[in-house]
Amino acid sequence: MELTVLGCSGGIGGARSRTTGFLVDGDILLDCGTGVGDLELDALRAIDHVFVTHAHLDHIASIPLLVDSVGEARHFPLTVYGTPETIRILRSHIFNWLIWPDFTAIPNRHRPYLRFQSIKVGERVRLGGRAITSVPAHHTVPAVGYCLDSGAGQLLYTGDTTYSKPLIAAINQQPALRHLIVETAFPDEQHGLALASRHLCPNLLAAMLDEITVSPQVHVSHLKPGVGERIMAQLDGYRGRLRPRALEQGQVLAF
Template sequence: MRIRVLGCSGGIGGSHLRTTSLLVDDDILIDAGTGVGDLSIAELARIDHVFVTHSHLDHIACLPLMIDTVGELRTRPLTVWTSAPTLEVLRRHIFNWSIWPDFTEIPSVERPFMCFRELRVGDEIDMGNRAIRVLPAQHTVPAVGYAVRGPGGTLAFSGDTTVCDEFWDAVNALPDLRHLIIETAFPDRDRQLAVMSRHLCPDMLAGELEKLRHEADIYITHLKPSQMDITMREIAETLGSRSPRMLRNNHVFDF
């Protein structure tokens, strides 16, 4: 199994900052942020499933454009998987004919370019030699994380979350956890903002990682572009023994 980071930033800018999206092999996306826009049309057309963590724009920005671009090139609908509250937001506020066409009805209700599938925390979707498990998360809107399991181990992704004991209970129950991708959006000087926006800062991250029972490689995602250096410096000072690394675009996990 191969997971390629298409985007992992908390913002955009220049040639290297893209918002959240992970490409699993060549047919599954975890989130559909601006990093998806770097894929070729042929690569976009090979994607059959999109697993969305939550409804914020930095995680769904390319979903409407992607389905508009490749819908007619596909022989079956693109399946968008997410929680019921997030599905409702996508239906009501994105694919609503005002912001964007409803591709669950195009070219017809019987043969649409896109379909929605509801997920609940704890669900595990079998994808042949891979499986996607839904993890709990806590954010300003209903949100989930995901664990991607293949023959060589498991990668867990927090999505956007604040302090969440249930997330760690679920992560600690995963078999053969190899990699953990967890968000830290703000430096400690903005702790109040992190708490208000239900993200993490380094000090909060340190408390959360005390709950991790696996020996896994830890990668930091969702850093705010103007604060990346200070946030990673604080993480290194606070969590040096765990050696967390900054996730970067085009990082590839092979396992």
Template sequence: MKLTVLGCSGGIGGARSRTTSFLVDDDILLDCGTGVGDLELDALRAVDHVFVTHAHLDHIASIPLLIDSVGESRRFPLTVYGSPETLRILRSHIFNWLIWPDFTAIPNRHRPFLRLQPVKVGECVRLGERAITALPAHHTVPALGYCLDSGAGKLVYTGDTTYCKPLIAALNQTRNLRHLIVETAFPDEQHGLALASRHLSPSLLGAMLDELEVSPQVYISHLKPGVGERIMAQIACYAGRLRPRALVHGEILEF
């Protein structure tokens, strides 16, 4: 499998600051932030599956526009996967005819442009030879991470999360884990804000990495604009076994 970074920033502000979105092979999106807007129309049409970690705007902003752009040209619905709570939020607050049309009923409920498919922690979605499993995460709203398994190797994307024991346990049970994409949104001087907003700071990230028994390459995402260099400098002081580095817009990870 191949993951292309369309966006990995914690905000906007600059030519390469796109919020979280990853293209997996040609037909899967992991989250659907502003980075999706850089894809050409043919690439948007090729996307059949969107796996959403949680309902915050920086992770779902492009879903309504994506469906509006390609819905009529598709032969079957675009499927959005997420926790039951996340899908309820999308239905109630986005696809509600007020913020955006309800594409689960357009052109009709028998052949809609959009299908919402709930997944729960531990549940596996198989797409041909590929498997995508929902993992636990701990954020201010219900949230998931995802493990992608190509059969040859695995990649885990945590989504937005603070220190989370169940997630650490799930990672330690993931054999042949090649890549781990984990957020770190705030520097250590904003440790209290990280705790309140249930994000990671470098010290919280270090505590999490200290408990890992697996040995993936660790990539840092969701760096807040303007403080990314400071966050990465603090992470560079981490003295543990794993050596995290910043994820880069446009980077491709294979596994």
């Protein structure tokens, strides 16, 4: 499997600041932030599955535009996976005929452009020889991460989270984990804000990494614009076994 980073920024502001979206094997999205909009129309048509970690705008912004752009050209619905709480939020606050049309009823409910698939924490979805399992995360709204398994290796994406013992346990249960994509949204001087918003800062990420027993490459995402260099400078001072590096737009991770 291959994951291509379409966006990994914690905000917008310039061509290199696209919010979170990862394209997997051409037909799967992990989250659907503003970076998805850079794909050509043919690439958008090829996407069949969108796995959403949570309902915050920076992670779902392109879903309404995606289904609007490709729905008529598809032969079956685009499937959006998320927890029951996330799906409820999307139905109530996005696809409600006020913010955006309800594409689960367009052109009709028997042949819609969009369908939602509920997924619980720990549930596995198999797509051919690939497996995608939701893992626990701890954020201000109901949230999960996802572990992708190609059969030869694994990649785990935490989504938005603060320090979480259940998440650390889920990471340590992946013996063939090659890549860990983990957020760090704030510098250490905003530790209190990180806790209040249930994000990570470098010292909280360091505490997590100290408890990880597997040996993935660690890729840091969701750096807030304007403070990314400061966050990474603080992480450069971490002297643990794992060495976090900044994830970059356009980067490709194979596993």
